Amino acid sequence: MCHDPLRAAEREFLRLELDTDDLLRELAPFTDARPDTLLELRELLLSGSLARQVRDGVWRLVIESARVREEWMVAAIGLAMPALRACAARMCAGLDVRAAEDVQEEVLAGFIATVHEVDTSWHRLPWVLRCRASRWGLRARKEALAVPTAVAEPLVNRPVPTGNPDLVLQDAVRQGVITATDADLIGRTRLDRVSLTDVARERGTAYWKIAKRRSRAERRLADAVRSGLVTARLSALSAA
Secondary structure, three states: OOOOHHHHHHHHHHOOOOOOHHHHHHHOOOOOOOOOOHHHHHHHHHOOOOOHHHHHHHHHHHHHHHOOOHHHHHHHHHHOHHHHHHHHHHHHOOOOHHHHHHHHHHHHHHHHHHHHHOOOOOOOHHHHHHHHHHHHHHHHHHHHHHOOOOOOOOOOOOOOOOOHHHHHHHHHHHOOOOOHHHHHHHHHHHHOOOOHHHHHHHHOOOHHHHHHHHHHHHHHHHHHHHHOOOOOOOOOOOOO
């Protein structure tokens, strides 16, 4: 069964109840608007009534909070949802349902990774977040178009993947670069092409937690390969 990761993220966003006093203080000198909910804040940010510098100031606070609190990562995704929806729609055009889900997952994963990495002193932060997320989605689209008839297999009784990518993951675990759980997560979602949404559901974990864990593990893995700590070839691992 296929799902809509962006819709699921939006539902979680709409259920949030967070203290937005810091954001309101950031807005106070520039507008009389006093959004009571995150949804109202999103509408204000999209209204065009705020100067770019003000929007950047709000997003700096959101990003800083999202880096340390999971619920604020949900808030960041929700605040950016109209932009994420727009770029995902372009990337998913002409794809089947499963491939479109993969693209949406990568758009979300790219957004989450960028929230953790972006330099908050940069200008036009919403645009930067959207562009990076779109880049991840484009990569997933290219991969989907390269295998247009690929169909996901059942999650049970799957054969263990073999070959260089698997050896890379095994070596990374032996070297202490990633955990066995991280290796399983990368292997299943990157090599076996199991939906990240399905893995999150299996583990009873929020999607963005799983996406963030995979993103961090992949960065460590890529750094270890570049440094020579992990010596097996990584050519078949698309993420790194």
